Amino acid sequence: MSNHLRGQTSPYLLQHADNPVDWYPWGREALQKAKIEDKPIFLSIGYSTCHWCHVMARESFEDLEIARLLNESFVxxxxxxxxxxxxxxxxxxACQAFxxxxxxxxxxxxxPEQLPFFAGTYFPPTSRGGLTGLRQLLSAIRDAWAxxxxxxxxPGRQFLQLLTQRPPEQSSPTRSLLEEGVAQWKRTYDETYGGFGAxxxxxxxxxxxxxxxxxxxxADPAALAMAEKTLEQLYRGGIYDHIGGGFCRYSTDRAFHIPHFEKMLYDNALLxxxxxxxxxxxxxxxxxxxxTETAGYLFKEMSLASGAFVSAQDADSDGSEGAYYALRPEEVLAVLGExxxxxxxxxxDITEEGNFHGFSIPNLLHSPLPGDRFAACIPALYAYRLARASLHxxxxxxxxxxGLLxxxxxWLYRVSGQTIYRDAARGIWTYLSRVHGSQGTLSATSRxxxxxxxxFLExxxxxxxxxxSLYEATLEPSYLSQAQTLCRQVLTDFTDPSGGFFLTPQNADPLLIRPKDTADGALPSGNTMMAWNLIRLxxxxxxxxxxxxxxxxxxxxxPLAASYPTAYPVFLLALLAQAVxxxxxxxxxxxxxxxxRQPWPFPLDAVVTILEQPTDAYPLLGEQTTYYVCKNHSCLPPCHQYPS
Known part of the structure; x- marks a missing residue:
């Protein structure tokens, strides 16, 4: 049995191509069918490495009775x-509003007009534990629709009114937002385990x-201390993969001990x-x-021969979340010796009792940092784990x-001096400009x-x-020029006359409204990143x-950031670049x-100009390469070496 997802390129959609549910991809055919047949739309959004998406698919979308209800009464x-x-x-x-x-x-x-009127996340097939079952929900909505x-x-009409409210009046940012944001982070900071909130x-x-x-x-030691404590705790915890490298998506506990195990390209790039x-x-x-270990993980497990990197790695192996990462003591002894x-x-922390369903997720939460003590052991354990199971x-x-990667x-090239990272960054852009780019425009995805x-804006x-970033690492003008080309395209195709940028370009198929994201979530928003890009340019x-x-x-x-600055960290980065x-x-x-040939020895955020010939304002001293450096509102005397 197959449905209308056959022939799609998305791995997530293809995972559902053999469901008994008569799925359609989003598009004119499905939307027209809903209008012609006067049926509500059942919309399910997820991604291929999502654990609870797998659970709902297995429990509900392979269930013949649920499929019958969906196919008879919904699109x-x-x-x-x-x-x-x-x-x-x-x-x-809409889900958050409801x-x-x-x-x-x-x-x-x-x-059929795309107006949402009911939303949620995971629904079990039948009601249990206080959760409404999907069968009961489908029957209730079918009856109420009639x-x-x-x-x-x-509720949908109320949501639409909320979406179309006038935005707040624009105003020039005040530097006090920086201090207010840091104060908010301090109030939610977890002094014991690092990180913020519960x-x-x-x-x-x-x-x-x-x-x-x-x-x-x-020069705020408290801000540095919060960040450093969190970075060390992230590394010590099980959210970091001590065998294979790289970070999982989030921690289920305060200590960053037991993660939700999927690995996302963007998390690892941002970290x-x-x-x-x-x-x-x-x-x-x-x-x-x-x-460098995180980059090594990405090179091993998320890179393609083309130079690009894939989007995510699954949390599940053999139908069980986290099993790929969990170890027993005897497994380690068998690989490494007594x-x-x-x-x-x-x-x-690999024990008989375990810390995860009787198994153990490796972590350093209660141990001194081992340095290179076990460096020779890691490859053998990594090979053992790969042979034991695989991840989608x-x-x-x-x-x-x-682009984030x-x-x-x-940046990693600049702090390490290793050209492999510069070359990998170049390889990404070579792929994107060849496959995704066309006369200054980009395609979102390829396979x-x-x-x-x-x-999209992001x-x-x-x-x-x-x-x-690649320009600042290499000082090759072509990268700066291409960054400007992309930003000009944003100004042309994404600008909202009332302020900011839409998520979609002018030629996008219309949705209920043209969406516009502003706050940062797990990913920065396109609007805050554009603010930082424009400041840098x-x-x-x-x-x-x-x-x-x-x-x-x-x-x-x-004005959007003023009410809750910690929701806009990339905007605050842009504001900081303006203020200091x-x-x-x-x-x-x-x-x-x-x-x-090696990276220039400059600070990561320095503004650098290279002149191949002297000018009246910038003459050579003694026919040798000359550095002119200005910082803290004053300029140093010209010199023949960068005064690091």
């Missing part, structure tokens, strides 16, 4: 939230990046940025080690997430080298971020176009001298 649509962030954004907002929370799978009921449609759909805890690499940058620029920044500030080798195995088990990976390439690899779908914003180019665009974007975001000018460095190359 059923499946959406991959990674392929269609516009649909996900709009209907996640229920006060959200998550995946996201389950919604819509009118008997009292006006009352059934009233469980579940998400790593939020961009929040840590702001706290590190603020602590550095404002690499934070660890690189922490190393650049402190010089502590642990931070660089974690960043002496090394006993020491490894003691260090990494979602092998589609998302332009935006690869391009930036992270560029097997074939691009699909229009690009694709342009994240790729521009990556290109600016205005500093790097000193062009009025970018300065005006940056000021307009900051004025749009400022970066070091400005002009390098005049001596005649015939080529740029260095």
């Amino acid at each position: 059923s649509i499946k959406v991959d939230r990674e392929e269609r962030p516009d649909i996900d954004s709009l209907y996640m907002a 229920t006060g929370s959200g998550g995946w799978p996201t389950t919604l009921f819509l009118t 008997q009292d449609r006006e009352a059934l759909t009233a 469980a579940p805890k998400f790593p939020m690499g961009h929040s840590l990046l702001f706290l590190l940058t603020y602590g550095e620029k404002k 690499m940025l934070a660890y690189c920044k922490a190393y650049a500030i402190t010089g502590r080798t642990l931070y660089r080690q974690v960043a 002496d090394q195995g006993t020491a490894f088990n003691a260090c990494y 990976r979602d092998d589609k390439v998302l332009a935006g997430w690869n 391009m930036g992270a690899l560029s 097997d080298g074939l691009a699909r779908g229009i690009g 694709d342009y914003a994240f790729c521009a971020f990556g290109l600016l 205005s500093h790097l180019t000193r062009e009025d176009t970018w300065q005006r665009a940056a000021e307009a974007q900051m004025a749009f975001l400022s 000018p970066a070091e400005e460095i002009t390098v005049v190359l001596a005649p015939g001298e080529a740029p260095p």
Whole structure:
């Protein structure tokens, strides 16, 4: 048995192609069918590495009675939230408005006109434990649709009014937002375990990046301490994969001990940025080690021969969440031998009692950091684990997430000096520009080298971020030029005349409304990332176009961030770049001298100009390469070596 998902490219949709539910992909055919047959739409949004999506699929979407109810009374649509962030954004907002929370799978009921009127996340097949069963829910909505449609759909009309409210008046941002944001983080900071708030805890690499940058620029030891404690605890906990490298999506507990085990490309890219920044500030080798190990994981398990990286790795193996990562003491002893195995088990909390369903998730929460003590053991355990089970990976390439990684690899090249990271960042852009790019536009996703779908705001914003980072790492003008091309496209195709940028370009198929994300979540929003990009471009180019665009974007975001600054960490990064000018460095190359092969020894956020010939304002001293450095509102005397 197959349905209308056969022939799709999304791994998530293909996972449901043989369900007895007559699924359609989002599109004209399904929407027209709902209108012609006057049926409500059953909309299910998820992604291929989502554990609870798998559970609901297994329990409900393979159930013949549930399939019968759906096929008779509804038009059923499946959406991959990674392929269609516009649909996900709009209907996640509905789920949060109706229920006060959200998550995946996201389950919604819509009118044929796409208006949501009921939403939730996971539903079991039958009612249990206080949860409404999907069978009962489908029957109730079928009956209400026939008997009292006006009352059934009233919440949708209220939601639409909420979406179309006037935005707050724009205003220039005040620097006090920086201090207010840090004060909010301090109030929710977990002094015992690091991180913020209670469980579940998400790593939020961009929040840590702001706290590190603020602590550095404002000389605030408390901000630095919060970020550093969290970065070390993330590494010590089971949320970090001590055998294979890389971070899982979030922790189910305060201590970052037991994770939700799926691994996302964007989490690892954002955390690499934070660890690189922490190393650049402190010089502590642990931070660089974690960043390089995370990159090593991505190279081994999420890279493609084309140079791009896939989107995610599953939480489940053999139908069980986390089983891939869990170990018993005797397994370690069999691989490493009695002496090394006993020491490894003691260090990494691998016990007979276990810490996860009778098994153990390796962690360093109660041990001194081992340094290189077990470096020779890790490859053998990694090979054993690979041979024991395998994980599904979602092998589609998302332009935006690869753009974030391009930036992270560029930073890692700068703090490590290892050209493999620079070359990998270049390889990502080579792939994206060849497969996803066309005359300044981007496609959001590709699979097997074939691009699909229009690009969304986050694709342009994240790729521009990556290109600016690659430019700052190499000082090759082409990357700066290409970043400007993408940002011009954003100004042309995504601008909302009332302020900010829409999530979709002008030529996108219309939804209920044209969505616009502003706050940062697990991912930065396209709007906050564009604010940071525009600030960086205005500093790097000193062009009025970018300065005006940056000021307009900051004025749009400022009143939104004012009510809850910690929801806008990337906006705060942009504001910090405005408030505390970066070091400005002009390098005049001596005649015939080529740029260095290793990374330039400059701060990560320095504004650098390379002159191949001297000018009246920047002459050479003694025919040798000359550095002009200005910081803290004053300029140092020109010199022949960068005064690090």
